[in-house]
Amino acid sequence: MISTPEHPMRRVESVMGTTVSLDLREPLVEPGILDDVFDHLHDIDARFSTYRPDSEVSRLIRGELSEEEASLDVRYVLAVCDHLAMVTGGAFDARRHRPDGRLDPSGFVKGWAVEEAAWLIDGAGGRNYWINAGGDIVARGEAEPGRPWRVGIRHPDQADKVTAVLAVSDRAVATSGTYERGEHITDPRSGVTPAGLRSVTLVGHGLAFTDAYATAVFAMGLDGLGWLATDPATAEYAAYAITDDGRGVWTDGMERYLVREG
Amino acid sequence: MPKRAILALAVTTVALVLLLSFKTPDDGVPIRGGGTVAADAGATPGATARPRATVRPGAAAVPGATPTPAATSGTGGDTGAATTVDGPVVDTRYGPVQVEISIAAGRIEDIVALQLPTGRRSGQISHVAEPILHQEALAAQNASIDIVSGATYTSDAYAQSLQAALDQAGLR
Numbered sequence: 001m002i003s004t005p006e007h008p009m010r011r012v013e014s015v016m017g018t019t020v021s022l023d024l025r026e027p028l029v030e031p032g033i034l035d036d037v038f039d040h041l042h043d044i045d046a047r048f049s050t051y052r053p054d055s056e057v058s059r060l061i062r063g064e065l066s067e068e069e070a071s072l073d074v075r076y077v078l079a080v081c082d083h084l085a086m087v088t089g090g091a092f093d094a095r096r097h098r099p100d101g102r103l104d105p106s107g108f109v110k111g112w113a114v115e116e117a118a119w120l121i122d123g124a125g126g127r128n129y130w131i132n133a134g135g136d137i138v139a140r141g142e143a144e145p146g147r148p149w150r151v152g153i154r155h156p157d158q159a160d161k162v163t164a165v166l167a168v169s170d171r172a173v174a175t176s177g178t179y180e181r182g183e184h185i186t187d188p189r190s191g192v193t194p195a196g197l198r199s200v201t202l203v204g205h206g207l208a209f210t211d212a213y214a215t216a217v218f219a220m221g222l223d224g225l226g227w228l229a230t231d232p233a234t235a236e237y238a239a240y241a242i243t244d245d246g247r248g249v250w251t252d253g254m255e256r257y258l259v260r261e262g
Numbered sequence: 263m264p265k266r267a268i269l270a271l272a273v274t275t276v277a278l279v280l281l282l283s284f285k286t287p288d289d290g291v292p293i294r295g296g297g298t299v300a301a302d303a304g305a306t307p308g309a310t311a312r313p314r315a316t317v318r319p320g321a322a323a324v325p326g327a328t329p330t331p332a333a334t335s336g337t338g339g340d341t342g343a344a345t346t347v348d349g350p351v352v353d354t355r356y357g358p359v360q361v362e363i364s365i366a367a368g369r370i371e372d373i374v375a376l377q378l379p380t381g382r383r384s385g386q387i388s389h390v391a392e393p394i395l396h397q398e399a400l401a402a403q404n405a406s407i408d409i410v411s412g413a414t415y416t417s418d419a420y421a422q423s424l425q426a427a428l429d430q431a432g433l434r
Contacts, residue, residue, distance in 0.1 A: 010432045019420035021429045023408070132425055135412040143408050152424065154412030159422045162407060177413035201411055223360065 009034065009129075015041045016110055017051065018134030025143065029124040037117040037131070044113035047073070050104050061102050077112065081105050084209070087233045088216035091224065111174065111211030114138055118207075136174040138207050150259065154179075156198040156242050164240060164248060165259040172207035176200055176218035177242075196221030200241040202228075203257050213237055225251060 009024040011034055020041060022034065049055045056074050059065040067078060081094035090096070094105040114131050118138045121129055128141030130149055139149040148169040152162030156179045166173065177199025200218045204210035217224030217239055225241060228234045229251040238253030250258070351360045410425040420426055 010429070012429045012433065014417050017417070018415060019417045019426070021425065023432060130409050132409050132411075134416075134420065135410065135414040135423075135425070137409055137411055139409065149408045150406055152407040152410045154410055154414070154424065159412075159419070160424045160427065162410060162424065165407065166411075173409075173411045175411045175413050179413065199413055226360075 011038070013038050013041075016045045016113065016133065017049070018110075020114070020131065020133045022129065022131045024121065024126055024129040025141070027125055027127060029121060029126045033120060033124040033126070036120050040117045040120065041113050041133075044109060044116075047071070048077070048105065048109045048113075050102075050106060057103065057105065077105050077109060078103075080112075080208070081108050081212075084108065084212045084216070087231070088213070088220075088227075091219040091227075092212050092216035107215045108208055108212050110134070111136055111172070111206075112208035115172070115207045136172075136207060136211050138172050139168050140170055142169055153201045153240060154199070163242065166201075166203060166240070166254075166257040167259050168203060168257055170205075171257075172204050172210040174202050174204075174207060174211040174214040176214040196244055197224070198242040198244060198246075200224065200239055202237050202239050203254065204237040210237065214239075217241070222249075225249060229253070 009028055009031070010022065012019060012021040014020075015038060020038070022037065024034070046052065046054075047056045050057055050061065052058060056065065056071060060067065060070060060074065067075060070078075078094070081092075085093040085095070092107065094108060095101075095103055097107070098104045110133055114133045114136065115138060118129075118131055118140065122140070126140075128143070130137055130139040135154065137151060139151065143149050148167040151166045151168055151173050153164045153166065153175065154177075155161040155163040156177060159179075177197075179198060197218055200214055202210050202214040202217065204213065213228065213234060217228050220227060222241075222243070225239055228237055228239050236253075238251050238257060240248065240250040240254050240258070243249055346362050348360060348362050407424070407428065410423060410428065412423065412425075414420050414423050414425070
């Protein structure tokens with residue numbers, strides 16, 4: 001942990017196949033709480049990673065473990081993933097999104113793990129902080145009294161630039177896109193990478209669902225915006241998308257977050 | 263300059279208020295421009311089937327299928343007639359969802375819900391901005407960014423990201 005007057009508690013660590021960074025402002029918590037946060041992420045990764053042969057999910061995939069025998073956490077995750085598949089009409093489907101048809105709940109697990117890790121900070125008295133896991137963010141409280149966190153949406157062509165700025169407090173922000181790993185997201189129903197959107201950024205309350213819905217909207221393409229804007233299940237979510245032809249498109253709910261001045 | 267870019271973005275935003283009305287009879291859904299769509303997944307508006315199409319400038323669009331979008335004000339130079347492209351029908355648990363994209367001068371002008379099942383909340387579908395990819399990207403330091411959201415799936419991608427630079431600055 002590095003401490004400076006301006007940024008009392010910041011951490012950066014590689015976990016879950018990506019890089020997770022954290023910034024906690026006052027009131028601070030015991031430094032051990034941040035250890036707990038990253039321990040939790042490592043623990044979830046060890047049990048849910050599809051890249052680790054010894055993870056519970058990998059054993060499930062190989063058929064060495066049945067879903068009935070799986071731990072409560074794994075069964076919970078699969079149940080929520082099934083719920084998300086229903087709500088999204090299959091646009092988010094942990095059982096069908098991989099080309100080989102194998103189970104892969106990773107699209108839900110990362111956001112869920114970060115959300116639970118954030119509760120550890122909440123429980124320890126932290127109020128103003130963010131955790132960013134590979135571009136998917138939990139942002140609680142404020143950067144300083146009266147100023148919400150300012151979240152840049154990455155420019156699709158330039159990794160070091162942003163293309164829009166959102167002001168958020170007590171929200172989750174998640175982005176799905178194709179500017180890296182072009183084939184990362186395929187529509188489970190058609191097996192193809194969707195046309196229509198370069199990236200889509202969602203703002204919601206919990207990161208687990210926000211992340212999963214971002215995946216779903218991206219898989220639907222432009223139709224996903226219409227879905228998000230009208231489905232009762234997604235009433236509290238807002239989307240900002242960048243289209244294939246390079247335009248910003250956003251739902252009505254995003255208006256309150258968009259920062260217009262520089 | 264970044265400030266101006268943002269301001270320009272805001273000023274030229276096409277304020278398309280697409281308030282969807284939902285009478286939602288069991289046999290169909292009101293469509294903008296009149297008529298109804300049968301609420302089964304395979305139905306397409308009107309008697310003739312329309313091709314699925316991706317939305318790109320210059321893509322073969324279906325011209326004149328629906329009236330020119332009512333709201334084209336605020337875009338200045340767009341005087342050409344809009345063409346429309348229908349997105350694929352997306353099945354949701356409530357039924358099919360389909361949007362129609364209006365394109366004028368190679369740019370998206372409007373996004374309209376063609377099909378929405380019953381039980382949907384009404385809402386505005388979209389705000390459509392000026393093209394952003396060719397604009398000057400916003401300089402993060404001027405915009406006072408705390409965090410960056412992006413589809414950064416790997417640690418390698420993180421290393422090249424603006425978030426990494428922000429983290430380094432914060433840890434310094």
